[in-house]
Amino acid sequence: MAIEVRIPTILRSYTGGAKVVDGAGDTLGDLLVDLDSRHAGLRGRLVTEAGALHRFVNVYVNDEDVRFLGALDAKLSDGDSVTILPAVAGGAFGFAAAAAISQHSAAAAATSSHSAAAAATSSHSAAAAATSSHGAAAAAVSQRSAAAAAR
Amino acid sequence: MYVLSIDRSIIDAIVAHARRDHPDEACGVVAGAVGSDTPTRHIPMDNAARSMTFYEFDSMEQLRVWRDMDDRDEEPVVIYHSHTATEAYPSRTDVSFAGEPGAHYLLVSTREPDSEEIRSFRIVDGVVTEEPVRIVEAGVDPHAVQSYMFGQSPATVDYECSGR
Numbered sequence: 001m002a003i004e005v006r007i008p009t010i011l012r013s014y015t016g017g018a019k020v021v022d023g024a025g026d027t028l029g030d031l032l033v034d035l036d037s038r039h040a041g042l043r044g045r046l047v048t049e050a051g052a053l054h055r056f057v058n059v060y061v062n063d064e065d066v067r068f069l070g071a072l073d074a075k076l077s078d079g080d081s082v083t084i085l086p087a088v089a090g091g092a093f094g095f096a097a098a099a100a101i102s103q104h105s106a107a108a109a110a111t112s113s114h115s116a117a118a119a120a121t122s123s124h125s126a127a128a129a130a131t132s133s134h135g136a137a138a139a140a141v142s143q144r145s146a147a148a149a150a151r
Numbered sequence: 152m153y154v155l156s157i158d159r160s161i162i163d164a165i166v167a168h169a170r171r172d173h174p175d176e177a178c179g180v181v182a183g184a185v186g187s188d189t190p191t192r193h194i195p196m197d198n199a200a201r202s203m204t205f206y207e208f209d210s211m212e213q214l215r216v217w218r219d220m221d222d223r224d225e226e227p228v229v230i231y232h233s234h235t236a237t238e239a240y241p242s243r244t245d246v247s248f249a250g251e252p253g254a255h256y257l258l259v260s261t262r263e264p265d266s267e268e269i270r271s272f273r274i275v276d277g278v279v280t281e282e283p284v285r286i287v288e289a290g291v292d293p294h295a296v297q298s299y300m301f302g303q304s305p306a307t308v309d310y311e312c313s314g315r
Contacts (some may be wrong), residue, residue, distance in 0.1 A: 008250070009226075009251065009252065009253060010250050010251065010252055056247065056248055056250060057250070058210045058213065058214070060210075060214055063214070065210045065211060065214075067210070083214065085213060085214065085217055085250075086248075086250020086251060087207070087208070087210070087213075087248060087250065088178070088196075088207070088208040088213060088230060088248065088250070088251075089200070089205070089206060089207035089208065089244070089248045090205075090206060090232060090241070090242060090244045090245035090246075090247075090248045090249070091176050091200070091202065091204050091205035091206045091232065091234075091242065091244055091245070092176070092203075092204050092205075092234040092235070092236065092237045093202075093204035093205055093242065093244060
């Protein structure tokens with residue numbers, strides 16, 4: 001038996017379009033090495049150069065997020081099902097604050113923790129000021145008057 | 152050229168969600184049949200970050216919702232979130248995370264108390280492309296739509312801007 005791996009749309013270019021592929025390994029880390037031998041480049045989209053699971057993806061073993069199972073050390077057994085999904089995250093803080101934070105090595109991955117986001121909040125007013133010039137280009141739409149005009 | 156066509160009722164529900172969670176960022180999905188490019192099922196999601204400047208789907212809720220879409224032969228046609236103090240334009244963080252190349256990334260800004268800025272983008276390989284939003288009025292002639300178009304070349308008339 002093997003381990004079934006569900007591949008998200010954005011990574012199917014590595015699997016020839018396949019939505020589900022099979023792999024083997026005692027841990028998630030081993031499985032990704034095994035997959036990479038047949039789907040070259042896939043592992044690099046999931047694991048950082050420092051050897052940690054990438055912040056931009058969620059990986060699940062059966063119904064559990066692997067971040068709660070030891071991440072790349074998560075144990076696997078034959079018949080397990082691994083699901084990979086793109087993490088959905090973002091937010092306004094990225095504008096100026098992320099650039100400022102990224103200059104600090106401690107926060108090299110500005111998006112990698114909630115504390116980074118919290119830290120960014122403190123410089124929020126600066127970020128807002130920085131973005132206001134972009135904002136001037138966009139006219140705000142009045143939903144109410146648009147709806148009224150439609151009637 | 153891309154365009155997002157979406158029912159007025161769904162836009163209203165998204166705006167209501169964004170207003171409800173303001174000043175925290177709100178986020179969610181509108182699912183639609185695979186390949187249809189038509190958003191039909193609004194799924195408000197928890198912002199696990201509960202932040203004014205960051206949003207993140209709860210990973211377990213996301214797994215449930217994505218599986219559910221799979222079972223229904225749906226995909227995330229729209230992924231939306233709100234910016235509560237800045238414009239409705241994707242931040243660098245939004246771009247780094249954007250992992251659904253087929254999705255319309257809808258942003259709602261709630262920084263003004265009585266109007267919303269609603270804009271839609273494709274984000275593919277780090278490249279942001281704005282697209283017009285066509286809001287379809289339900290229960291009337293389906294061809295009678297309003298077009299909102301921001302920051303685009305003038306193929307469509309800007310509709311009802313506030314003059315700010």
